Amino acid sequence: MMMLLGITSICCIAIAVVAFLAISFILLLQIFIYMTTGVCKSQKKMNGKTVIITGCTSGIGKETAFDLANRGARLIMACRNVAAAKNLKDQFVKETGNNNIIVKKLDLSSLKSVREFAEQINREENRLDVLIHNAGTAETFKKKTTDDGLEMTMATNQYGPFLLTHLLIDLMKQSAPSRIVVVASELYRLASLNLDNLNPTTTLPAYLYYVSKYANIVFTMELARRLKGTGVTANCLHPGLIDSGIWRNVPAPLSWGLQIIVKGFFKTPKQGAQTTIHLAVSDELDNVTGKYYLDCREYGLSQSIKNHTNAKKFWELSENIVQLKSTDPKI
Ligand SMILES: NC(=O)c1ccc[n+]([C@@H]2O[C@H](COP(=O)([O-])OP(=O)(O)OC[C@H]3O[C@@H](n4cnc5c(N)ncnc54)[C@H](OP(=O)(O)O)[C@@H]3O)[C@@H](O)[C@H]2O)c1
Ligand SMILES: *[C@@H]1O[C@H](CO)[C@@H](O)[C@H](O)[C@H]1NC(C)=O
Ligand SMILES: *[C@@H]1O[C@H](CO)[C@@H](O)[C@H](O)[C@H]1NC(C)=O
Secondary structure (H helix, E strand, C coil), X not given: CHHHHHHHHXXXXXXXXXXXXXXXXXXXXXXXXXXXXXXXXXXXXXXXXXXXXXXXXXXXHHHXXXXXXXXXXXXXXXXXXXXXHHHHHHHHHHHXXXXXXXXXECCCCCHHHHXXXXXXHHHHCCCCCEEEECCCCCCCCCCCECCCCCEHHHHHHHHHHHHHHHHHHHHHHHCCCEEEEEECCHHHHHCCCCCCCCCCCCCCHHHHHHHHHXXXXXXXXXXXXXXXXXXXXXXXXXXXXXXXXXXXXXXXXHHHHHHHHHHHHCECHHHHCHHHHHXXXXXHHCCCCCCEEECCEECCCCCHHHCHHHHHHHHHHHHHHCCCCCCCCCC
16 A cells, blocks of 8 residues: 555655756747847847748738838738738738728739739839749649649749749849848758659659748749849748648648647747848848848858759759740840
8 A cells, every 4th residue: 555655645746856957948948039039139120121922911911011011111012811811911001090001913823814914013013112022832643734734832822923023123133222032941951852743743752842931942042143233132931830821732641740849849820920021121132132041140051952954954954944035134
């Protein structure tokens, strides 16, 4: 009897110790995330500046859009889900007092939609100071192909933004100094770019997400080189690992474990938006181009991703993939 009690209490103490350690670990980690997260300290106002941000109905994009609206920018919300974007716009207007916010339909997975969007912008806007490529999608297993015959993840995350950049570049040059900001990811380190298969319709989509983020960085570096001397800069970033909608396509039961990690250890969308905001507004970035940022600081890239020869080849092949016309602006 005595011995049984002894064992029970030892077990209880052991469980309590483990629970205490686990909670302390999570708390310490949260403090660590809080302390190390980069925060955009710039107080810069954006009145008189026009900003386009893609995919701002949820996650990081939503927080970035709110911040830019709050700084007084003319904000163009380029979104696939127009109804959701309009609701959000009303909320932004109410919360920031900025009436200069508009919603435009843009589905980056459709070359036609990208062209229609750009035509409208070129017709209706007289300047474009900041273009933020934020929209992104990730699938785990489900292979999808767009109406243009392109693999869905690559089309949405890379080729749509590539075409859009071309179609808006003249307006950005006229508005110089102007900035292009690309939301990439550290997860690029898990991938590489196969120049012999740039439309990988049979590859596992989960892997293609990393490939698309690798492509985003190669694209930004080459874009910056091509735009030297125009007054248009191009930089990219890793926002951190964020509790956003990007994980929504992970199927159960994988998603159950993931949710615990996402909720317990990842940054909030507001924290995740800081580096994008920094690159979009901060005076420090005035003449900075062709750089990669993390936590509002410049960050190193792997050797392989910096290969100019491959970047140039990727660029030229991409022009064909997005069916760039001879009448379109060349970069
Ligand atoms: N979350 C992270 O940990 C993390 C880490 C590194 C990088 N990133 C990058 O951060 C960016 C923002 O992602 P998030 O984490 O904020 O995810 P999110 O909450 O899923 O937001 C993604 C946004 O992109 C939009 N979008 C998706 N497909 C689109 C399309 N075909 N055309 C136009 N818009 C489209 C979505 O619109 P709908 O509402 O219509 O779907 C949504 O507004 C992405 O580029 C992502 O790769 C995220
Ligand atoms: C950026 O470059 C312009 C033109 O060369 C110059 O006038 C300006 O002072 C520079 N800004 C910074 C922050 O270096
Ligand atoms: C870039 O990649 C090519 C092969 O794709 C290789 O031949 C070349 O040596 C690389 N350049 C550098 C500077 O690493």
